[in-house]
Structure formats: C-alpha cells, structure tokens
Amino acid sequence: MSTIEAFIRRLPKAELHLHLEGTILPSTLVDLSARHDARPITLPEAEALYRFDDFTGFLESFKAVTRLLIGPDDYELAAWRMMEHLAEQGIVHAEVYISVGVIYLWRPHDPAAFEPIFEGLERARERAERELGLSIYWIFDAVRHFTVDEAERVFLKAIELKAAYPSIIGIGLGGDERRTGSEPFRALFAQARAAGLRLTNHAGETTGPEAIREALSIGSERIGHAFSATKDFYLMQEMKERGIPLELNPTSNVRTGVCPSLARHPLRKYFDQGLLVTVNSDDPAFFGSDLANEYLLAHTVQQFNRRELRQLAANSIRASFLPEAEKANWLSRIEHAE
Numbered sequence: 001m002s003t004i005e006a007f008i009r010r011l012p013k014a015e016l017h018l019h020l021e022g023t024i025l026p027s028t029l030v031d032l033s034a035r036h037d038a039r040p041i042t043l044p045e046a047e048a049l050y051r052f053d054d055f056t057g058f059l060e061s062f063k064a065v066t067r068l069l070i071g072p073d074d075y076e077l078a079a080w081r082m083m084e085h086l087a088e089q090g091i092v093h094a095e096v097y098i099s100v101g102v103i104y105l106w107r108p109h110d111p112a113a114f115e116p117i118f119e120g121l122e123r124a125r126e127r128a129e130r131e132l133g134l135s136i137y138w139i140f141d142a143v144r145h146f147t148v149d150e151a152e153r154v155f156l157k158a159i160e161l162k163a164a165y166p167s168i169i170g171i172g173l174g175g176d177e178r179r180t181g182s183e184p185f186r187a188l189f190a191q192a193r194a195a196g197l198r199l200t201n202h203a204g205e206t207t208g209p210e211a212i213r214e215a216l217s218i219g220s221e222r223i224g225h226a227f228s229a230t231k232d233f234y235l236m237q238e239m240k241e242r243g244i245p246l247e248l249n250p251t252s253n254v255r256t257g258v259c260p261s262l263a264r265h266p267l268r269k270y271f272d273q274g275l276l277v278t279v280n281s282d283d284p285a286f287f288g289s290d291l292a293n294e295y296l297l298a299h300t301v302q303q304f305n306r307r308e309l310r311q312l313a314a315n316s317i318r319a320s321f322l323p324e325a326e327k328a329n330w331l332s333r334i335e336h337a338e
C-alpha cells in the first residue's frame with residue numbers, strides 16, 4: 001500500500017451513495033444462486049452478468065443480480081459482506097440505498113415479505129456497529145421508473161417503520177431518469193418530509209441540468225450524480241449558495257458511459273468552485289472500484305492533494321444525515337488525520 005493509500009485508509013470518511021445490490025460481488029452471487037437455483041450458476045456465468053455497454057445495460061445487470069436476493073438471509077449476507085468491506089476502507093459511516101421498490105414489485109401478493117427482510121438487514125447493521133464500529137443508515141429507494149403507486153408503497157413503509165427503526169433515515173429515487181423525472185413524486189416527498197424522513201434524489205446522471213432543478217423543486221436535500229450541472233452556471237451558483245450536497249460517483253459515470261473519462265469528470269471543477277461535493281462508489285461490484293479507490297483516483301487523475309482529500313472526507317461527514325454532535329466528532333478526527 002502506498003503512503004497516499006495508507007493516508008486515505010486512515011481518513012475517517014462516509015459513503016453516502018451506495019446501493020446494497022450494487023455491492024454484491026460475483027462470488028456472493030454464486031453463493032446466492034446455490035441457495036435458490038436448481039442449476040446454480042458458476043463463477044464465470046456470474047461474472048458475465050456484470051458486463052454491460054451503457055447505462056441501460058447497467059440497469060439490466062443490476063436487475064439480474066438483484067433477482068437473486070430473495071429471503072432475509074440473502075439480504076443479511078449481502079449486507080454483512082458489504083459492511084466488512086466498508087470497514088476495511090476506513091469508512092466510519094454509510095447511508096445505503098436498498099431497492100425496496102423491487103421487493104414490492106416482484107412480490108406484489110406478499111405484502112408481509114418486507115419486514116423479515118428488513119430484520120435481516122438490521123441484524124447485519126447491529127453486528128457491524130458492535131464488531132466493526134461502523135454506523136449505517138438505510139435509505140429506501142423507490143426506483144423511479146416503477147409507477148408512482150409502487151413508489152407510494154415504499155414511502156408509506158418507510159414512514160410506518162421509521163419510529164421503530166431510527167436507522168431508516170430517508171428516501172431516495174434511483175432508476176431511470178430518462179423515463180421518469182421528479183415531478184410525479186412531489187406529494188410523496190412532502191409527505192415523507194413531514195414524517196421526518198430525509199430526501200435524496202438521483203438527478204442529472206443521464207439527463208440535463210433541468211432534471212436537477214426539478215429535483216430541487218420537489219424538496220430534494222441532496223442530489224445524486226448531478227453530473228450535468230456543469231452545463232448550467234446559474235444552477236451551480238444556486239447549489240453553492242444553498243450548500244446543496246452532491247453525491248458524485250466518478251467511476252460509475254465513466255463505466256455507464258455518461259462521462260468520457262475520469263480526467264473529464266466535473267468533480268474537480270465543482271470542488272474548485274466551492275460546491276459541497278462528496279465522492280462515492282454507487283455500485284462498486286459493477287464498476288470495479290470502491291470508495292478508497294475513488295479517493296485514490298481523485299488524487300492520481302485530478303490531482304487532489306492531501307489537504308483536498310481531507311476536505312472531501314470532511315464534506316462527506318457534513319453532507320451526511322448524522323446528528324450534529326457526531327458530525328463534530330468525526331470532523332475533528334479528520335482535521336487531525338495524518
């Protein structure tokens with residue numbers, strides 16, 4: 001490990017844009033298939049499922065992998081393996097999207113299916129807190145290209161369970177922005193906010209800056225990707241003035257074909273212009289990266305020095321949904337990290 005890699009490893013940092021399903025490695029997929037398939041897939045067959053040429057292909061791959069998450073034990077296994085890997089990278093806190101929408105869409109006749117699954121996720125979370133000193137919040141992802149009725153079930157479930165499970169911190173909208181924007185979710189966002197849920201939204205990943213404006217207009221507190229904001233100077237100014245946190249995912253954007261290269265990713269530009277940027281890994285098992293590697297790439301490709309990497313880590317804590325006292329604690333540790 002180089003000295004810069006060791007420094008990155010030691011920096012306390014938060015991962016704010018990470019899909020549980022996107023952390024499942026082919027080797028884990030083989031284990032899941034052995035549980036469920038009459039003819040379990042081999043490792044090369046599993047690896048083939050992770051190949052895609054563009055964003056649409058990526059969503060297909062994501063779906064193929066998610067299909068093998070069926071029962072509570074599958075979710076618990078995937079979550080635990082994800083958490084072990086987070087801790088290895090020096091991540092102290094993560095806010096993890098779960099595609100709750102698919103659980104309802106694929107099992108519409110079994111409305112009770114979700115609670116046991118969520119208990120499996122919670123077992124992994126509690127163990128990670130105990131054994132790894134890692135804190136995890138869950139973000140229920142309604143998956144925007146399903147219908148608004150499907151999304152409503154996800155929102156209502158989050159509202160219902162929040163009192164019993166404070167680890168449910170918010171709502172997210174991933175999925176295909178080209179098919180569904182943000183406007184249809186305005187009322188649901190207002191309802192979720194009134195119930196104390198925090199709101200984040202994928203916007204401007206495969207769409208233009210107007211999608212980011214639309215996301216902000218329905219009350220999104222953080223923006224996932226915000227890749228196209230660079231095309232709209234006034235939008236960038238507004239997000240800077242309002243301190244809107246951006247969950248950037250550089251390798252993801254290159255691998256899904258929305259960005260031509262890491263060198264041309266707007267991370268550096270947003271950072272230099274004073275936007276509240278964070279770097280994240282999105283779906284590390286699909287993109288061949290992880291958060292520590294995203295920090296390393298910021299250093300090697302976009303010349304972020306140690307002070308700037310420390311700033312990225314501090315941004316990740318500031319942009320998180322952690323309580324202020326916990327933020328202050330991590331920020332002082334980041335300041336003193338050498």
Ligand code: ADE
Pocket residue numbers: 019022062174175176202205252282283
């Ligand atoms: N679901 C998982 N990863 C995603 C991404 N990058 N964009 C939209 N939906 C997703």
Ligand code: ZN
Pocket residue numbers: 017019174202224282
């Ligand atoms: Zn995402």
